[in-house]
Amino acid sequence: MDKKKRKEISDRLRKEKLIEFRQSLPIDENLFPKLFDFLEDGLEKNGCNHNSLITEKFLQKNGITNATEVICWLAENGGYCDCEILANVEDLFDYLNPPKINLISKNTIHRQKIHRLKTDFDFCIEKVPSPWNLIKITSTSGKEYQFQIGKSNNCTVSLQSNFSSFQHDNDEKWKNLWINETKLNYNLEDLTIERIQLGNYSAIVAKTKNWTPVKIWCTNKVNTKWFLKMNTELSRYKGDIKEFGETIE
Ligand SMILES: [Zn+2]
Incomplete structure (x- = not known):
């Protein structure tokens, strides 16, 4: 099969998927961007209460009669609470508005360069080795730590402690991630x-041969309470792994 034919097939599949998605919507698709704006305001003021009360308020205000169906649909699409609806469902509607707007306005995120770190899940670093920088990112959803090489955002390593579904041997799981x-x-x-x-x-x-993003999960054999997640690119990941390996030794 030649390249042109393959592209035609993948374009067709994408279009079919989109049609199927639009048919699955429980309310007018144009209401969703308004819901996301409403959520962004509500979450900024009060944060998420791990339920979908802000969404329900929006549905009520807009006279939606099948609110339960809408809430189920949102959950099926990864939005079990207000913050997840904003984080996981908004992207599904990118087709309505191709140039994507940044979800969280910059002023709600605070970035600070730090030089050492000790966490309550036993991650400890006394001095960040150059050329790495360690950035503490504080936002409404909590604290996050990210290592960067220099100023570019092309390779970042974030510190994570959520092991809920860490299955080393399950290739399908990593592919899906x-x-x-x-x-x-x-x-x-x-x-x-x-x-x-x-x-x-x-x-x-x-990784793939066709796409730029490369995702790498590094677990420590001694301390299993945290892991490091690297986001990098196909053209540079080998160098980044080498650099990372030398840094953490
Ligand atoms: Zn939430």
Whole structure:
């Protein structure tokens, strides 16, 4: 099959998927962007209460009679509470408004460069080795720590302590994570999972030949309370892994 034909097929599949998605909507699609604006305001003022009260208020205000169906539909699409509805469902409507607007306005996120870190889940670093920077990101959803090489955002390593579904041997799971995070759902024939040993760390690498994003999860064999998640690019990930391996030794 030649390239042109393959592209035609993937374009057609994408269009079919979109038609199916639009048919599944429980309310007028044009109400969704308004819901997301309403949520953004509400969440900024009061944060998320781990329920969908702000969404329900919006539906009520707009005279929606099948609110229960809407709430179920949102949950089915990854929005179990107000913050998840904003974080997981908004992107599904990018087709309404192709140039994407930034979800969270910059002033709600505070970024601070820090030089050492000790967390309550036993991550400890006394001095961040150059050329890495350690950034503490504070936002309405909590604190996050991210390592960066220099000023560019092309390679970041974030510190995470949520192990709820860490299954080392399950390739399908890692592939799905890559797809979820990149939102790329076609041309995935050669999406592969590789495992690399780096001293005290084991790394799981998810990448394809067709797409730029490379996702790498590094777990520490000694301390299993946290892991490091690298987001990088196909053209540079080998160098980044090498650099990372030397830094963490
Ligand atoms: Zn929430």
